Amino acid sequence: MDSFSLPSSGSPPKLSTDDIMTQLRTQLEQAYAEEFLETVRGKCFDKCITKPGSSLSGSESSCISRCIDRYMEATGIIGKALFNQRH
Amino acid sequence: MDPSSMNSPELQNLLAQEKQKAMISEMISKLTSACWDKCITGSPGSKFSSSEANCLTNCAQRYMDMSLIIMKRLQQ
Secondary structure: OOOOOOOOOOOOOOOEHHHHHHHHHHHHHHHHHHHHHHHHHHHHHHHHOOOOOOOOOHHHHHHHHHHHHHHHHHHHHHHHHHHOOOO | OOEOOOOOHHHHHHHHHHHHHHHHHHHHHHHHHHHHHHHOOOOOOOOOOHHHHHHHHHHHHHHHHHHHHHHHHHHO
């Protein structure tokens, strides 16, 4: 994530702090959603589509469905593990 | 709402908070990816086995342990 767009025009409107933060959070959420999608696509392709055929088989489709659920679950497990850490 | 200056302390503070949250999100994202590769070796099932779930938890915590060791070592 390297750039955040703010509206640009001939005479830029003054943005309030609220406006800036709202735009930032919206763009961050979008960036995370895209990153998550890209990661899940990669993982589930590796796990589930081992020999690409001329169409998606039923077992490939159910594998993909389970894979998405498990990956979301894994994200939750990792998040919890990081914040239940004892040193 | 007052128009803001990019240098306002309020904005800088809010940005710093968002940066922290972003760094944590990134860490979770990277760790999930790495630990998935280490722990989920077979085809995904309709739930995690307890060994898979434990592996994921262990993976994240051992990563944090390692991180601490590395930091301490680099401070010597």
